[in-house]
Amino acid sequence: MNTGARRDTIAAIATPPGSGGIGVVRVSGPEALHLLQQVFQPRRAVPAFVSHHLYYGHIRAQNGSLLDEVLAVYMQAPHSYTCEDVVELQCHAAPVVLQELLARLATLGARPAEPGEFTKRAFLAGRIDLSQAEALIDLLTARTAAGAELAAAQLHGALAAAIGGIRQSLIELLAHIEVAIDFPDEDAELVDRKEAARRLRAEVLAPVQALIADAGYARLYREGARLVIAGLPNAGKSSLLNALLREERALVTAVPGTTRDSIEEGMNLGGIPVQVIDTAGIRPAAACSDAVEVLGVERARQMLLSADALLLLIDAEAGLTPALRALYAELADRAQILLVLNKRDLLQAAEERHLCAAAAAMAPGRPLVSISAKNGEGLQELQDALLALIAPAADSFGRSARLAPNRRHQAVLMRVEAACTQCLAALEAGAPVDLLSVDMQSILETIGEISGETSPDEVLDAVFSRFCIGK
Numbered sequence: 001m002n003t004g005a006r007r008d009t010i011a012a013i014a015t016p017p018g019s020g021g022i023g024v025v026r027v028s029g030p031e032a033l034h035l036l037q038q039v040f041q042p043r044r045a046v047p048a049f050v051s052h053h054l055y056y057g058h059i060r061a062q063n064g065s066l067l068d069e070v071l072a073v074y075m076q077a078p079h080s081y082t083c084e085d086v087v088e089l090q091c092h093a094a095p096v097v098l099q100e101l102l103a104r105l106a107t108l109g110a111r112p113a114e115p116g117e118f119t120k121r122a123f124l125a126g127r128i129d130l131s132q133a134e135a136l137i138d139l140l141t142a143r144t145a146a147g148a149e150l151a152a153a154q155l156h157g158a159l160a161a162a163i164g165g166i167r168q169s170l171i172e173l174l175a176h177i178e179v180a181i182d183f184p185d186e187d188a189e190l191v192d193r194k195e196a197a198r199r200l201r202a203e204v205l206a207p208v209q210a211l212i213a214d215a216g217y218a219r220l221y222r223e224g225a226r227l228v229i230a231g232l233p234n235a236g237k238s239s240l241l242n243a244l245l246r247e248e249r250a251l252v253t254a255v256p257g258t259t260r261d262s263i264e265e266g267m268n269l270g271g272i273p274v275q276v277i278d279t280a281g282i283r284p285a286a287a288c289s290d291a292v293e294v295l296g297v298e299r300a301r302q303m304l305l306s307a308d309a310l311l312l313l314i315d316a317e318a319g320l321t322p323a324l325r326a327l328y329a330e331l332a333d334r335a336q337i338l339l340v341l342n343k344r345d346l347l348q349a350a351e352e353r354h355l356c357a358a359a360a361a362m363a364p365g366r367p368l369v370s371i372s373a374k375n376g377e378g379l380q381e382l383q384d385a386l387l388a389l390i391a392p393a394a395d396s397f398g399r400s401a402r403l404a405p406n407r408r409h410q411a412v413l414m415r416v417e418a419a420c421t422q423c424l425a426a427l428e429a430g431a432p433v434d435l436l437s438v439d440m441q442s443i444l445e446t447i448g449e450i451s452g453e454t455s456p457d458e459v460l461d462a463v464f465s466r467f468c469i470g471k
């Protein structure tokens with residue numbers, strides 16, 4: 001990567017397209033100040049733009065006509081986001097004005113920026129590491145406040161700090177081992193292998209494994225989970241969807257076979273973005289009322305396969321019919337099923353207890369809640385049970401750790417884990433110190449891919465191309 005070269009000057013519209021309050025055009029690079037002087041006419045004469053001061057004035061079109069009334073700021077390198085000279089022009093958010101200004105800057109020599117290029121420059125300048133750049137994407141795309149909080153912590157450097165600590169331990173261990181390489185003639189074994197192994201385990205392997213576990217939870221907050229409501233016709237699936245969303249989203253009727261196409265909607269479950277999917281009630285094709293319902297049942301079965309978790313709805317009025325037992329048997333190999341007894345409002349307490357016991361006998365060890373989608377009873381218990389099913393220990397995650405490794409980090413961490421386990425075995429088997437040193441150096445290099453220090457250009461390009469233009 002060529003970081004030493006003098007870069008060109010880039011420009012982009014930094015605010016989203018469409019109408020709004022203010023639209024910002026940002027410029028970064030060695031020509032930024034010169035471009036400002038050419039396109040911007042301050043209201044009062046400015047002998048020299050002072051960094052980080054806001055100036056009021058006008059911008060003009062190519063032909064000299066007034067384009068917009070704006071505020072402009074110059075941020076002198078290295079005190080800017082990119083650590084280069086930066087200029088920002090705050091215009092009215094008129095798409096035509098912003099495009100015109102960008103075109104004007106282009107004719108004066110500014111190159112239209114690529115997606116994420118400002119942030120890439122911040123990364124190349126060392127303002128942020130790769131995990132922080134990735135956190136920025138997470139923040140921009142977070143679907144819940146909890147997800148945004150995790151991303152903000154990572155943007156602030158939480159993961160970078162944890163990785164830095166692990167690296168530091170490895171560097172110390174490596175230094176310790178290299179002393180032995182430098183003095184090969186010493187009689188005594190210079191490396192206390194037991195102590196080195198203990199430190200490698202405690203200061204590298206264990207924290208790496210903890211981060212791999214965190215990645216599982218982080219994925220839930222970032223990518224969410226798919227929750228499918230399944231059951232026989234008329235169990236109250238659509239009623240439950242509506243109750244969860246607090247909105248009459250799906251049609252509800254007393255006619256079995258009402259829902260045909262599956263219906264999806266997003267909800268926030270304890271900070272996890274959950275996609276809830278209401279499906280057609282499952283019954284044999286012969287029992288369906290028409291060909292459309294048959295297709296709906298087929299689709300419902302496909303949805304069951306794509307689900308991260310299932311809510312199996314049991315109609316309390318109908319009880320544990322052979323059809324329901326057959327459906328449960330079909331799903332029984334799925335790990336994440338919550339049994340939901342619906343329409344409890346129609347049962348006496350004793351009947352409800354009896355039915356719950358029978359359901360528990362049918363599905364030993366499965367979580368079970370009893371609700372009324374109609375009057376809202378038990379909905380809170382259902383959401384709690386669901387959260388426990390999808391994200392056990394989610395409470396402690398995010399609140400204490402606040403680390404959110406993504407899939408890329410997780411893949412790197414798993415390579416580190418494997419290499420570390422191998423190095424431990426070599427250490428304990430008495431492998432020569434120069435081999436151990438090579439092993440440790442390669443672990444260090446692998447860890448460096450998280451912060452981006454040792455990432456190949458393709459990885460960097462893949463990360464920055466996920467941004468929008470102007471970021």
Ligand SMILES: Nc1nc2c(c(=O)[nH]1)N(C=O)[C@@H](CNc1ccc(C(=O)N[C@@H](CCC(=O)O)C(=O)O)cc1)CN2
Pocket residue numbers: 052075078079080081088471
């Ligand atoms: N108008 C505007 N708003 C923005 C940004 C921006 O670039 N422009 N940001 C980005 O997209 C984010 C903020 N991030 C930033 C980080 C550092 C610096 C910066 O100039 N740091 C200097 C000066 C700090 C100071 O004045 O003390 C420095 O650290 O040296 C600016 C923005 C969000 N809001």
Ligand SMILES: Nc1nc2c(ncn2[C@@H]2O[C@H](COP(=O)(O)OP(=O)(O)OP(=O)(O)O)[C@@H](O)[C@H]2O)c(=O)[nH]1
Pocket residue numbers: 231232233234235236237238239240251252253254255256257258259260279280281282342343344345346371372373374375
């Ligand atoms: N008493 C009572 N009735 C309910 C409850 N939940 C749903 N119902 C009624 O049960 C009937 C079926 O409800 P739906 O929500 O349409 O059932 P569904 O499982 O989506 O049915 P299909 O789409 O046909 O598979 C409707 O008449 C609802 O009013 C409940 O908790 N208590």
Ligand SMILES: [Mg+2]
Pocket residue numbers: 237238239250251258259278279280281
């Ligand atoms: Mg329905």
